[in-house]
Amino acid sequence: MxxxxxxxxxxxxxxxxxxxxxxxxxRRAVDxxxxxxxxxxxxxxxxxxxxxxxxxxxxxxxxxxxxxxxxSRAARRIYADNVVVPAYEVEPGLGRVWALSxxxxxxxxxxxxxxxxxFQKVSHEFSARPGAVHDYLASVHSEWMEIVRTAIAEAxxxxxxxxxxxxxxxxxNAYYEAANLASILHDDVSGYDRARESVRTxxxxxxxxxxxxxx
Amino acid sequence: MxxxxxxxxxxxxxxxxxxxxxxxxxRRAVDxxxxxxxxxxxxxxxxxxxxxxxxxxxxxxxxxxxxxxxxSRAARRIYADNVVVPAYEVEPGLGRVWALSxxxxxxxxxxxxxxxxxFQKVSHEFSARPGAVHDYLASVHSEWMEIVRTAIAEAxxxxxxxxxxxxxxxxxNAYYEAANLASILHDDVSGYDRARESVRTxxxxxxxxxxxxxx
DNA sequence: AAACTATACGAACGGTCGTATTATTAGTTC
DNA sequence: GAACTAATAATACGACCGTTCGTATAGTTT
Numbered sequence: 001m002x003x004x005x006x007x008x009x010x011x012x013x014x015x016x017x018x019x020x021x022x023x024x025x026x027r028r029a030v031d032x033x034x035x036x037x038x039x040x041x042x043x044x045x046x047x048x049x050x051x052x053x054x055x056x057x058x059x060x061x062x063x064x065x066x067x068x069x070x071x072s073r074a075a076r077r078i079y080a081d082n083v084v085v086p087a088y089e090v091e092p093g094l095g096r097v098w099a100l101s102x103x104x105x106x107x108x109x110x111x112x113x114x115x116x117x118x119f120q121k122v123s124h125e126f127s128a129r130p131g132a133v134h135d136y137l138a139s140v141h142s143e144w145m146e147i148v149r150t151a152i153a154e155a156x157x158x159x160x161x162x163x164x165x166x167x168x169x170x171x172x173n174a175y176y177e178a179a180n181l182a183s184i185l186h187d188d189v190s191g192y193d194r195a196r197e198s199v200r201t202x203x204x205x206x207x208x209x210x211x212x213x214x215x
Numbered sequence: 216m217x218x219x220x221x222x223x224x225x226x227x228x229x230x231x232x233x234x235x236x237x238x239x240x241x242r243r244a245v246d247x248x249x250x251x252x253x254x255x256x257x258x259x260x261x262x263x264x265x266x267x268x269x270x271x272x273x274x275x276x277x278x279x280x281x282x283x284x285x286x287s288r289a290a291r292r293i294y295a296d297n298v299v300v301p302a303y304e305v306e307p308g309l310g311r312v313w314a315l316s317x318x319x320x321x322x323x324x325x326x327x328x329x330x331x332x333x334f335q336k337v338s339h340e341f342s343a344r345p346g347a348v349h350d351y352l353a354s355v356h357s358e359w360m361e362i363v364r365t366a367i368a369e370a371x372x373x374x375x376x377x378x379x380x381x382x383x384x385x386x387x388n389a390y391y392e393a394a395n396l397a398s399i400l401h402d403d404v405s406g407y408d409r410a411r412e413s414v415r416t417x418x419x420x421x422x423x424x425x426x427x428x429x430x
Numbered sequence: 431a432a433a434c435t436a437t438a439c440g441a442a443c444g445g446t447c448g449t450a451t452t453a454t455t456a457g458t459t460c
Numbered sequence: 461g462a463a464c465t466a467a468t469a470a471t472a473c474g475a476c477c478g479t480t481c482g483t484a485t486a487g488t489t490t
Contacts, residue, residue: 009481020424021467035343040254042447055450115343124339127399128330132437138400167236170393170409177396178389185353194385205420236437258478270480271438279478 008114022060026074033075034115037125038133054065068133075118076140082107084147092154092159094207098214099174101199101201102149108180109192116184119144120177145169161203162210171202230325237275240265241289244282248290249328252340253283253348269316282349290333291355297322299362307369309422313429314365316387316414323395324407331399335392360384375426376418386417 024110043064047054056157061067087099108117115121123141126134152165152172161168179195182188200215207213235269239307243265258279262269276282323332338356341349350363367380367387376383394410397403415430423429 037252037254037340039252044446044448053469054448055470058449059468062449117262121339121342123396123400124254124336125252127336127396134400141400147359152289167412170397170406171390171413174389174393174410174413175386178385181338181387181392182344182356185338185349185356191385194382195389198386198389257476259476268439269478270440273479274438 003065021056022050022070025057025060026071027207029071030075030078030118031114033068033071034113034118034121036115038071038122039073039125041068042064043067049214065132072122072133072136072140075113075122078112079107079119087151090150093158093202094155094211095214097148097151097155097161097172097203098199101176101196105179105195106175106191108110108176109183117177117180120180145173148173159208161206162208163206168202168206175199175202226299234269236267237285240272240275241286243287245290245293245333246329248283249330249333249336251330253286253337254340256283256286258282259266275291277349280347284351287337287351290328290337294322294325294334297327302366307366308373309370309418309426310429312363312366312370312376312387312418315363316391316411319391320394320407321412322399323391324404332392332395335395360388365372374423375419377423378421383417383421387414390414390417 025046029046032046032049037119043058044054047057061070081188083100083103086103087096092097092098119137119140123137125138141155149165149169152161152168155161156163156165175195175198179191182194183190183214236297240261244256244261247261247264258273259269262272265272276285298315298318301318302311304312305314328336332408334352334355337348338352341352364380367376367383370376371378371380390410390413394406397406419428
């Protein structure tokens with residue numbers, strides 16, 4: 001997963017003033033959007049909460065859609081930092097698949113975004129609408145599913161797992177999403193234990209006998 | 216599942232004029248909300264699309280929140296008619312569990328609501344917000360999970376399935392939801408086959424040996 | 431026929447939305 | 461310190477939001 005190295009910095013590493021603002025805006029924007037969605041994220045509200053002017057904020061993005069896209073890109077970055085990067089520190093194979101699951105559930109449970117998984121929220125919001133935001137969110141979804149599928153495929157290649165990687169990736173991701181929704185909707189974290197158990201059972205059923213398991 | 220027999224009719228079975236309007240409004244409202252959410256469902260837009268006045272429409276509900284609640288109740292009715300009722304025509308046991316899965320996936324695939332499952336959409340929209348709409352959607356979610364869990368528990372009692380009904384219900388529901396999102400986000404129905412396969416495999420692993428299977 | 435109720439209408443309210451234009455400030459460079 | 465540029469603010473616009481009000485029309489009841 002390319003994290004995008006486009007940090008706009010001055011030569012000495014300090015951020016230009018405009019980028020500080022932009023960064024602060026996006027930090028707040030992803031939090032708001034995870035609760036109220038990308039449409040509920042209004043420019044006026046965002047400016048008020050940050051104590052800056054609406055027009056000044058608007059000048060950074062040029063349009064509402066660009067703000068939504070920038071917010072989604074910022075969220076992807078945070079998502080990558082909290083889920084993908086830590087899992088990639090584990091050796092490829094079953095261990096990494098397990099790490100992906102654990103980090104995903106932790107990422108949702110610990111409310112890295114206050115409204116739960118940012119992409120769950122806004123992907124549903126834009127799922128049936130045309131436009132650049134929909135397309136970007138669909139691409140992030142595909143990218144994520146490919147990451148899970150690849151991790152599983154590596155475990156299969158190593159002889160630790162058996163079965164169709166795409167099918168297994170579908171199942172694991174389904175557990176994550178279901179736990180995320182249930183926990184937010186009912187303000188109850190028990191869904192994460194359910195999901196963890198589902199992941200463990202599903203993986204156990206696909207483990208090649210004799211392989212060591214990470215749980 | 217109580218479908219609510221509160222049909223407001225005149226003695227001869229004809230609907231009063233106001234209820235005809237109300238019914239037409241809600242029929243359109245659930246479709247709009249399944250695409251653009253319950254916040255994207257604006258009173259002005261709804262009135263324009265139906266060719267009636269904004270104020271006349273508004274008088275039927277009294278507030279935006281009441282319209283959202285009425286829309287959600289109408290959607291629940293449609294959901295029950297398309298998923299729960301047909302499945303309940305099958306004898307309790309593994310067959311009914313399978314029927315629930317098949318009808319759910321059909322309900323989503325056939326776009327009973329143009330934006331996919333109404334409750335998937337709006338549950339995410341209101342998952343992190345307080346209010347009566349959130350509470351109602353949470354109760355519908357619980358009600359649905361209980362329906363699935365009970366159907367599974369009946370199959371366990373009959374000796375057709377083994378395992379924790381709540382855990383199994385969590386898994387099956389997760390497959391439904393994941394298929395729904397993937398199919399809408401990517402405009403691709405292949406997720407339904409994935410989900411069907413996941414359901415079949417998951418149930419097969421829980422079937423008590425010797426029991427006949429419905430697939 | 432008269433009285434009453436249910437239903438729908440048009441106009442307007444204050445507020446917020448996204449957006450555009452213009453002015454003012456702050457930072458950097460010579 | 462002056463000149464220039466980048467960043468932020470001020471102000472305003474038209475559109476739409478949910479909501480309220482007063483009124484007209486249709487249906488029902490007496």
